Amino acid sequence: AQKITQTQPGMFVQEKEAVTLDCTYDTSDPSYGLFWYKQPSSGEMIFLIYQGSYDQQNATEGRYSLNFQKARKSANLVISASQLGDSAMYFCAMSTGRRALTFGSGTRLQVQP
Amino acid sequence: DVKVTQSSRYLVKRTGEKVFLECVQDMDHENMFWYRQDPGLGLRLIYFSYDVKMKEKGDIPEGYSVSREKKERFSLILESASTNQTSMYLCASSSRSPRRGNTIYFGEGSWLTVV
Numbered sequence: 001a002q003k004i005t006q007t008q009p010g011m012f013v014q015e016k017e018a019v020t021l022d023c024t025y026d027t028s029d030p031s032y033g034l035f036w037y038k039q040p041s042s043g044e045m046i047f048l049i050y051q052g053s054y055d056q057q058n059a060t061e062g063r064y065s066l067n068f069q070k071a072r073k074s075a076n077l078v079i080s081a082s083q084l085g086d087s088a089m090y091f092c093a094m095s096t097g098r099r100a101l102t103f104g105s106g107t108r109l110q111v112q113p
Numbered sequence: 114d115v116k117v118t119q120s121s122r123y124l125v126k127r128t129g130e131k132v133f134l135e136c137v138q139d140m141d142h143e144n145m146f147w148y149r150q151d152p153g154l155g156l157r158l159i160y161f162s163y164d165v166k167m168k169e170k171g172d173i174p175e176g177y178s179v180s181r182e183k184k185e186r187f188s189l190i191l192e193s194a195s196t197n198q199t200s201m202y203l204c205a206s207s208s209r210s211p212r213r214g215n216t217i218y219f220g221e222g223s224w225l226t227v228v
Binding site: 004006009035042043044045047091093095100101102103104105106 | 144146148153154155156157158161171201203205217219221222224
């Protein structure tokens with residue numbers, strides 16, 4: 001069975017600082033994908049970044065980067081230069097051959113001015 | 114612009130009522146999903162469908178059923194609503210292999226309150 005664990009229910013960060021959101025995963029499938037989504041208070045799910053299990057390099061998308069450590073089964077999201085608009089829920093998710101995403105419990109990030 | 118549309122944003126229903134949540138996508142996607150989201154639990158998969166008239170149970174199918182008569186439409190049915198089904202429900206769709214990039218699209222969510 002697949003499992004995603006996010007151990008930080010809430011995080012605070014000062015504006016313009018970097019923040020790391022933790023995510024660990026468990027799967028026996030050698031081929032999988034890891035996703036991060038942002039959910040503002042409006043409820044929409046916004047895709048941020050993707051990492052494939054066979055990708056050699058860590059994924060980056062603008063201010064978002066994914067610190068992928070395969071041996072440790074971790075896929076932490078790093079947000080550089082935090083902005084007030086980054087305040088939201090963040091979900092880590094995994095896909096395997098089952099085709100449906102398995103989500104973690106989420107981390108609520110609050111960016112303080 | 115790609116779109117997943119959920120028919121109702123906010124619903125209030127009575128215990129025992131039959132509830133239909135409708136979802137339509139315009140991207141010709143094969144896969145469609147229903148999740149429910151609860152604080153501290155994240156998103157949990159209720160059912161998904163990988164083709165018309167095909168469905169598979171997710172992690173929490175009890176108390177729910179689904180219908181997919183047309184490729185673009187996936188309905189979630191609560192046969193007899195109960196208060197513990199008060200939640201936000203998210204529909205999503207994807208191409209056959211949601212392995213890379215932004216290939217999974219979500220609707221805006223339906224907030225259901227059962228009283």
